[in-house]
Amino acid sequence: MRIAQVAPLTEAVPPRFYGGTERVVHWLTEELVALGHEVTLFASGDSRTSAKLDATWPKALRLDGSVRDPYALHMVMLERVRQKCDDEEFDFLHFHLDYFSWSLFSRQPTPFVTTLHGRLDLPEHQPVFNTFPSAPVISISNAQRRPVPQANWVRTIHHGLPENLLMPKPVSRDYLAVLGRIAPEKRVDRAIEIATRCGIPLKIAAKVDPADQDYYDELICPLITRNPLVEYIGEISDHEKSDFLSGAIGLLVPIDWPEPFGLVMIEAMACGTPVIAYNRGSVAEIIDEGLTGFVVEDEISAVARVDRLTGLDRGAIRKQFEARFTARRMALDYLAAYRGLMEPAEPRIKLVSSAE
Amino acid sequence: MRIAQVAPLTEAVPPRFYGGTERVVHWLTEELVALGHEVTLFASGDSRTSAKLDATWPKALRLDGSVRDPYALHMVMLERVRQKCDDEEFDFLHFHLDYFSWSLFSRQPTPFVTTLHGRLDLPEHQPVFNTFPSAPVISISNAQRRPVPQANWVRTIHHGLPENLLMPKPVSRDYLAVLGRIAPEKRVDRAIEIATRCGIPLKIAAKVDPADQDYYDELICPLITRNPLVEYIGEISDHEKSDFLSGAIGLLVPIDWPEPFGLVMIEAMACGTPVIAYNRGSVAEIIDEGLTGFVVEDEISAVARVDRLTGLDRGAIRKQFEARFTARRMALDYLAAYRGLMEPAEPRIKLVSSAE
Numbered sequence: 001m002r003i004a005q006v007a008p009l010t011e012a013v014p015p016r017f018y019g020g021t022e023r024v025v026h027w028l029t030e031e032l033v034a035l036g037h038e039v040t041l042f043a044s045g046d047s048r049t050s051a052k053l054d055a056t057w058p059k060a061l062r063l064d065g066s067v068r069d070p071y072a073l074h075m076v077m078l079e080r081v082r083q084k085c086d087d088e089e090f091d092f093l094h095f096h097l098d099y100f101s102w103s104l105f106s107r108q109p110t111p112f113v114t115t116l117h118g119r120l121d122l123p124e125h126q127p128v129f130n131t132f133p134s135a136p137v138i139s140i141s142n143a144q145r146r147p148v149p150q151a152n153w154v155r156t157i158h159h160g161l162p163e164n165l166l167m168p169k170p171v172s173r174d175y176l177a178v179l180g181r182i183a184p185e186k187r188v189d190r191a192i193e194i195a196t197r198c199g200i201p202l203k204i205a206a207k208v209d210p211a212d213q214d215y216y217d218e219l220i221c222p223l224i225t226r227n228p229l230v231e232y233i234g235e236i237s238d239h240e241k242s243d244f245l246s247g248a249i250g251l252l253v254p255i256d257w258p259e260p261f262g263l264v265m266i267e268a269m270a271c272g273t274p275v276i277a278y279n280r281g282s283v284a285e286i287i288d289e290g291l292t293g294f295v296v297e298d299e300i301s302a303v304a305r306v307d308r309l310t311g312l313d314r315g316a317i318r319k320q321f322e323a324r325f326t327a328r329r330m331a332l333d334y335l336a337a338y339r340g341l342m343e344p345a346e347p348r349i350k351l352v353s354s355a356e
Numbered sequence: 357m358r359i360a361q362v363a364p365l366t367e368a369v370p371p372r373f374y375g376g377t378e379r380v381v382h383w384l385t386e387e388l389v390a391l392g393h394e395v396t397l398f399a400s401g402d403s404r405t406s407a408k409l410d411a412t413w414p415k416a417l418r419l420d421g422s423v424r425d426p427y428a429l430h431m432v433m434l435e436r437v438r439q440k441c442d443d444e445e446f447d448f449l450h451f452h453l454d455y456f457s458w459s460l461f462s463r464q465p466t467p468f469v470t471t472l473h474g475r476l477d478l479p480e481h482q483p484v485f486n487t488f489p490s491a492p493v494i495s496i497s498n499a500q501r502r503p504v505p506q507a508n509w510v511r512t513i514h515h516g517l518p519e520n521l522l523m524p525k526p527v528s529r530d531y532l533a534v535l536g537r538i539a540p541e542k543r544v545d546r547a548i549e550i551a552t553r554c555g556i557p558l559k560i561a562a563k564v565d566p567a568d569q570d571y572y573d574e575l576i577c578p579l580i581t582r583n584p585l586v587e588y589i590g591e592i593s594d595h596e597k598s599d600f601l602s603g604a605i606g607l608l609v610p611i612d613w614p615e616p617f618g619l620v621m622i623e624a625m626a627c628g629t630p631v632i633a634y635n636r637g638s639v640a641e642i643i644d645e646g647l648t649g650f651v652v653e654d655e656i657s658a659v660a661r662v663d664r665l666t667g668l669d670r671g672a673i674r675k676q677f678e679a680r681f682t683a684r685r686m687a688l689d690y691l692a693a694y695r696g697l698m699e700p701a702e703p704r705i706k707l708v709s710s711a712e
Contacts, residue, residue, distance in 0.1 A: 056483065057480075057483070066478075066479045067478070067479060067480050068478050068480070069478065069480055070480075071427060071456075072454070072455055072480040072481070072483075072484050073480050073483065073484075075455050075456060075458070075459065075484070076455075076483045076484055076487045078459055079458070079459045079487050079488065080487065082459055098428070099428055099431050099432075100427075100431060102431070102435070103431065103434055103435045103438055103460050104459050104460050104463075107460075107463065122422075122423070122424050122425065123422045123423060124413075124423050124424070124425055124426075124428040124429050125428070127412065127413070127428075127429065127432045128428050128429075128431070128432055131432045131435050131436070132435065
């Protein structure tokens with residue numbers, strides 16, 4: 001199949017730093033190529049891919065200080081995709097650009113779908129989905145759909161990781177872990193409180209965005225420096241994650257926002273590490289209760305579950321990861337969705353055979 | 357003619373506060389209605405217009421803290437315009453949204469044009485105009501075009517003000533004036549230096565955006581407070597401008613950026629007040645040298661021209677405003693441009709009459 005993957009230009013594919021959407025697009029693209037498909041990746045020129053790269057701009061826009069208007073280049077990219085569609089270069093188009101493609105591509109024949117990567121509960125989302133009720137969209141969790149039932153939901157496809165990207169390591173386990181980004185909605189303060197109440201060390205491997213530096217300096221840093229149980233080790237790369245997660249008794253995900261997916265949870269599972277996560281957004285869909293971790297409602301239930309983490313079978317957690325959250329499974333799900341959208345719509349009137 | 361004016365949703369039309377694009381769209385829309393045209397204004401719901409208002413969102417987005425993604429609502433607005441085009445509701449479409457409409461409206465039959473309101477010399481503008489070489493565009497000064505000669509320039513149409521919005525007032529004149537916004541590219545520091553060298557009081561009627569507050573506090577405020585000749589009177593409304601500008605010996609426009617138009621210059625002329633402006637961007641097109649003001653290159657030539665301001669004929673300045681910079685003239689220019697774009701393109705092969 002000739003497939004176009006259209007990624008944001010914000011980060012490279014894969015991103016040099018943090019960037020969930022671009023990581024997922026990368027893994028999906030690599031799997032589709034491995035499965036024998038002819039994939040064109042529309043992305044920034046510093047992307048690395050086994051697909052054919054169509055680069056609208058040489059550098060990821062978040063790292064390119066010369067560009068003041070990133071939307072200009074996204075509109076250029078959509079025009080490039082559209083011109084290639086007009087030349088019938090693709091069998092299917094897969095967009096990762098929210099609503100930006102919908103007006104333009106609803107009025108041409110190549111079938112397309114958009115994976116929605118963000119939260120959908122903001123006031124502007126209601127007119128968006130009321131205006132584009134037929135644009136086919138894929139959710140990354142069922143929870144993500146709730147605010148906009150009027151959208152043309154094709155299916156939910158959970159994210160997946162390359163099967164061998166992160167692996168269980170034979171290391172001793174003596175701490176709880178936090179992984180990702182320090183921001184108000186991630187509630188690292190709760191993780192510190194949970195670990196402290198349990199008397200177990202906490203290691204925090206997380207980046208701090210410039211927008212969140214004040215939050216970190218004023219509210220989180222004091223909690224870390226005055227607490228001998230807590231260690232802040234900064235941002236870590238994929239290469240360091242297997243050791244970091246394998247060494248953890250469990251991963252704490254005490255989020256306070258409608259998380260659309262939450263890659264860190266499946267990163268932990270890939271290492272056989274169980275997860276304790278607050279019941280927000282996708283969490284209850286990702287965690288198999290009592291198998292790969294526990295879904296909790298507050299600090300009290302979180303603390304109560306920490307004792308039970310060591311009773312979980314880490315081999316079974318890894319197996320559940322392999323069954324549910326690999327990039328190969330994700331790619332096969334997407335291919336099924338593409339094929340469903342490529343089939344001609346059901347005829348409205350039942351045809352009567354001439355033999356009848 | 358059934359005309360759609362499609363404005364940004366950022367500010368109301370007209371804006372409650374500063375907002376050059378939305379002010380111009382307002383004046384143009386009012387003139388087109390006065391000239392008997394059937395105009396639909398696509399703008400925020402707090403706009404005030406004699407046209408039919410089509411409001412995608414009730415409130416100007418800059419004032420609506422609940423909206424986190426303004427682009428979502430602009431894409432909704434473009435889809436609304438496109439659906440009405442598909443229903444053949446308009447004879448002509450006039451966009452004020454940069455490049456956002458070009459992919460979608462290049463592929464439908466209703467003729468359209470975009471007025472470009474901003475600077476065009478940023479790196480992302482090259483791929484934009486290379487990708488959309490046939491989207492018809494109107495410049496607000498010839499200078500604005502220079503970085504992108506490859507665009508499909510229809511013509512330059514200078515902005516205009518409603519003829520009686522600002523009028524000369526019989527007041528005494530004893531100061532130089534600065535009007536608009538305090539920001540690094542406006543170089544109010546130069547205006548202070550020029551007035552001080554001339555020993556003439558300077559009155560600054562200008563807003564300070566939150567983004568420029570540090571610049572004001574650190575660099576401009578000290579220059580004002582320690583200088584007895586300089587008075588900062590804050591932002592003023594249109595109602596106050598006639599008195600403020602009429603009382604000025606001249607308006608100083610010591611800009612240091614490629615100003616695409618510069619409404620303050622024609623606001624001064626409407627009051628019969630001459631302008632001294634630095635030769636950047638549009639300036640040399642707007643000022644009639646020695647008639648409505650002087651174009652200067654640096655502080656030395658600016659100071660030298662201040663003495664000559666009182667020798668200019670303020671009645672002649674007002675007359676030149678009426679001849680060149682009224683909203684009526686602007687609207688008639690736009691109507692001519694619309695009509696030019698509505699004519700069918702020249703046939704490529706000359707048709708031979710059957711009588712020949």
